[in-house]
Amino acid sequence: MEMDKKSLGMASDETPAEIAAAFLNQDGARHEKRKPLTFIQFLDLIEKQPARVIRNIFQVFYDMMFSHVKVANSDVPDDSGEVNFTYYDCSKLFVEGSENPYFADRLFANRMMKHMEGLRHGAQQNRIYIFHGPHGCGKSTFLNNLLKRFESYANTEEGMRYEALWRIDVNRLGQPGMTERTSSIDRLVHILERHYPDLIDQTVEDELNHGVDKACLEIPCISHDNPLLIIPKHLRRGMLDKLIRNDEFKWRLFTEKEYEWVFSQEACTVCSSIYQALFERLGSIEEVFNMLYARPYFFSRRMGKGISVFNPGDKPLKNNVITNPMLQTRINNLFRDSNLIHYVYSRFAKTNNGVYALMDIKSHNVERMVELHNIISEAIHKVEDLEENVNSLFLALMNPEDKKNIREFPSFSDRIQYINIPYVLDVETEVKVLTNIFGRHVMDSFLPMVMENFARVMISSRLKEKSDVMLEWIGDPAKYRRYCDANLMLLKMEIYSGAPPQWLQDDDRKALTAKLWRRIIEESNTEGSSGFSGRDSIRIFDQFYSMHAKEDSLITMPELCRFFRNLMKERAGLIPAGFLESLLRMYDYNVLQQVKESLYYYNEDRIALDVKNYISAVNFEIGSTAKCLFTGEVLDITNAYLESIENRLFAANADQQRREIMRIDVLKEYTTNALSVEMMVEGKDITDTRLFNSLHERYVHNLKKRVLEPFLENENFRSAIKDYDTEGFKTYDKRIRSDVEFLINNMMVKFNYTEQGANEVCIYVIDSNLAGKFI
Structure with missing residues (x-):
């Protein structure tokens, strides 16, 4: 059926050619602005x-x-x-x-x-x-x-x-x-x-x-x-x-x-x-x-x-x-x-x-x-x-x-x-270059953090192998062996990205002054002129992706390491010795923390109650009974009671002498600062004091550290992860199903895993005994 001009938004006396010409003439206003002006x-x-x-x-x-x-x-x-x-x-x-x-x-x-x-x-x-x-x-x-x-x-x-x-x-x-x-x-x-x-x-x-x-x-x-x-x-x-x-x-x-x-x-x-x-x-x-x-x-x-x-x-x-x-x-x-x-x-x-x-x-x-x-x-x-x-x-x-x-x-x-x-020295930027060439969909073929680690390998070839300013700052790189390489290249990459890593210790974080930061940044002027070029990175990624991308599984960190070990035989000396091992160790540590974080049931009220009771209890003699100043609970002050909280606050293997020292330190901090200054002078609540926050952070850290222990020896837990979202998953105990669902959902929500990726990485953590590796 032929439509009339009115239904097309056309005046009855205008032809399509005239309408098209009028559309072009709308640009005339722009050209008007380009006309010369008089001097006035x-x-x-x-x-x-x-x-x-x-x-x-x-x-x-x-x-x-x-x-x-x-x-x-x-x-x-x-x-x-x-x-x-x-x-x-x-x-x-x-x-x-x-x-x-x-x-x-x-x-x-x-x-x-x-x-x-x-x-x-x-x-x-x-x-x-x-x-x-x-x-x-x-x-x-x-x-x-x-x-x-x-x-x-x-x-x-x-x-x-x-x-x-x-x-x-x-x-x-x-x-x-x-x-x-x-x-x-x-x-x-x-x-x-x-x-x-x-x-x-x-x-x-x-x-x-x-x-x-x-x-x-x-x-x-x-x-x-x-x-x-x-x-x-x-x-x-x-x-x-x-x-x-x-x-x-x-x-x-x-x-x-x-x-x-x-x-x-x-x-x-x-x-x-x-x-x-x-x-x-x-x-x-x-x-x-x-x-x-x-x-x-x-x-x-x-x-x-x-x-x-x-x-x-x-x-x-x-x-x-x-x-x-x-x-x-x-x-x-x-x-x-x-x-x-x-x-x-x-x-x-x-x-x-x-x-x-x-x-x-x-x-x-x-x-x-x-x-x-x-x-x-x-x-x-x-x-x-x-x-x-x-x-x-x-x-x-x-x-x-x-x-x-x-x-x-x-x-x-x-x-x-x-x-x-220079060549790119920032991990995020290197990933952007690759996804621009190959498309953002390639990231869907990788487990989280693996593609970023490909970029880290490329960048490692462009950095100076030894950095005097980094060694001057950190002193002994061995203390970061779990997260970093011996030459501190992985740490330098984070600094070049402008984001100091979370695993950096407080004393080193405080030592990273503006003056020191400038010295590290100035060192970048002498880096990035050698190593894998941008074209090399694109070519190597294409080769790696073609070899390992599959529809039924995601690209893993061990596959990445094997690929580069073979590449090192052809391009010897470009990737620093020991770097791949350190990169894998850092990856293992990070995925372990992700799994622990995802398994952890965070009961804030229970933790806050234990910390308040402990601060109050150390003020009294062993064998006495006292009412907590902050919770109102009546406490039996015994070694067993104090140790039950200390095992979560500090370490389960601490001897009695070390526990006594810890109690004295908590009491001293409470009386000289928390009570007398922060609470009485500054009007803070006990939960806002430096002492409470320090003990609370330790409590949470140690809970997460041991959160995997109940599941490591449980073969049904591993099998349930593998069978997740299948008919076979329904045959497992209700508690195991609940724990696995909690774990998988948290991995997806908190760390951007797909369901398939969360399954694969959780099995990898258990089968590789990463919890035992990072005791």
């Missing part, structure tokens, strides 16, 4: 939004970076000095909407943002920022995504800047010759179309008529200068003082170095010459500025507007000088002086107030790098007899071995700001 309109925009309009390339790039990067709260300790190890979420900058995402780990993100912070300061035009790192670290992906995001940002209203555009009123200058020339061009085009139709197309006609208007000569600024720079320098401060209201931005504009360019920079030679010529002819600054417009500075990497990127194989042009003979002729006719205004510029002007980037300093890019030497030093480039201002953001990529290409220029070294891009 531009000043009005400055008065309303000065911080957005008065920006150079460095300030816009800074704004782009910090508007696209989120800052999250950090657990990093901070004492008298700042650590400056922030968690930056760079996904909006490098990942979202990208066909080839780049994942920045925490170390690189901090390094990058620290340098980007410097873009707001004064010496940025005297620098070239070189991102250097080994092959396969993602340098090209990083820069391409960064420039793509900047191009997109710079062409939005938030990132938009304005450049000078002259629209010279020909009639106002009284130059009849211009009208005659316009007619001549029209006749030339007509003759060519009639006699040589194959030699002319619309492009040629547009070129011939470029800038030709009987009433207006349009001349764009060759260097994309902010229209404010056309104002004579001695007038800028006074004009802006009257234009901008007194607020924080105005104070920054007039006092901070980042805005020094507003008052010190000159306009380009063409604009300066036009201003001078017009002023001499018209005799009025107002008349001159009536012919000055501000138009949005449009960026396009593909067209080389505002962003120019050169690959090593791109051959330099023979002639770097650009002219426009047609426009130059019109300018000469208008001002009647061929030497007054030279419309000539270089290709550097196309990216002035923009970004100039080199992809690898080799081949032809070495020549380009050398050419930048004087430009970066003086911010000036000679074009024939003219001096051209060049205030661009210079970026480059470099492999370590290419540093030799610029060693011949030692004076260049202080102009280069190196930013290290």
Whole structure:
């Protein structure tokens, strides 16, 4: 059945083609915003939004970076000095909407943002920022995504800047010759179309008529200068003082170095010459500025507007000088002086107030790098007899071995700001790289923590095997043998991720001061340049996943270890000796804790009651009867009673002498601090005191430690886990079924296991006797 136009949301007199055209025309509002503004309109925009309009390339790039990067709260300790190890979420900058995402780990993100912070300061035009790192670290992906995001940002209203555009009123200058020339061009085009139709197309006609208007000569600024720079320098401060209201931005504009360019920079030679010529002819600054417009500075990497990127194989042009003979002729006719205004510029002007980037300093890019030497030093480039201002953001990529290409220029070294891009040194980021390549579904084939351990093996090959600062901090690595390797690499990985592990002892946690943390982070500058590359990691993961992914079982930690032991025979020396054993031991310890946590029935009321009674009981003599100060229970104070609680508070094998010492310590802490200070002076309840919390934590810890003991020798418990969610599970004792259901559900809820994964890992814990292994 044919539907009528009204049911389709169409006006009765509109065709589908007209509706489609109207939809396209809705975008016209965006293009309206790109129309040039008169100088008065531009000043009005400055008065309303000065911080957005008065920006150079460095300030816009800074704004782009910090508007696209989120800052999250950090657990990093901070004492008298700042650590400056922030968690930056760079996904909006490098990942979202990208066909080839780049994942920045925490170390690189901090390094990058620290340098980007410097873009707001004064010496940025005297620098070239070189991102250097080994092959396969993602340098090209990083820069391409960064420039793509900047191009997109710079062409939005938030990132938009304005450049000078002259629209010279020909009639106002009284130059009849211009009208005659316009007619001549029209006749030339007509003759060519009639006699040589194959030699002319619309492009040629547009070129011939470029800038030709009987009433207006349009001349764009060759260097994309902010229209404010056309104002004579001695007038800028006074004009802006009257234009901008007194607020924080105005104070920054007039006092901070980042805005020094507003008052010190000159306009380009063409604009300066036009201003001078017009002023001499018209005799009025107002008349001159009536012919000055501000138009949005449009960026396009593909067209080389505002962003120019050169690959090593791109051959330099023979002639770097650009002219426009047609426009130059019109300018000469208008001002009647061929030497007054030279419309000539270089290709550097196309990216002035923009970004100039080199992809690898080799081949032809070495020549380009050398050419930048004087430009970066003086911010000036000679074009024939003219001096051209060049205030661009210079970026480059470099492999370590290419540093030799610029060693011949030692004076260049202080102009280069190196930013290290190593291989990924953060576990979470390495996993993101792999799941981006292979899809997030691959994680469903692994037991929890196993894929993360694959990433740890990759990262171990990229770290220094011995770390003096880590050994200075920890002292004896053997005390963490259950959770860490002898070289403390696993601990360093956690530090690089910004999250000290839970198993870190209190004294070591307190010793991790801001100063020590900074020393550990600084060590990362010398790591990540060797070992498995990003490409190696992808290739090895593909090989491992293809071998071990199955529909009926999940990939386990023992399978991972066997795979890498075989790989070590081919790639000897990349994975540190003993690392795989330590990684497996850490995994075993962690899954054991997960199972214990999932089996533990947490009766808070019973625990709190026992702790309160014990604190009260140690105040009385053995053999006495006393009423607890906190619970009201009547207690028979005997060794047997105290030991029944101490076996959970401390250790079942503690001798009598050690128990006596423990009781004295509890009594002393109660009388000197808990009672006399925290409760009587500070008004705390017993449950809020340091003593209660310490004893409570010990009680819970020891309960969890022994929670598996009733199940280890029970073969029915293991079988029930295996038969979970089958008909055979119903044949087991009700208590066993209840315990198994409690265990499996907690593993799924607390630790993100699937039902199949929870089954497999629980059987692994029991069959491997992990509880006996970590007594």
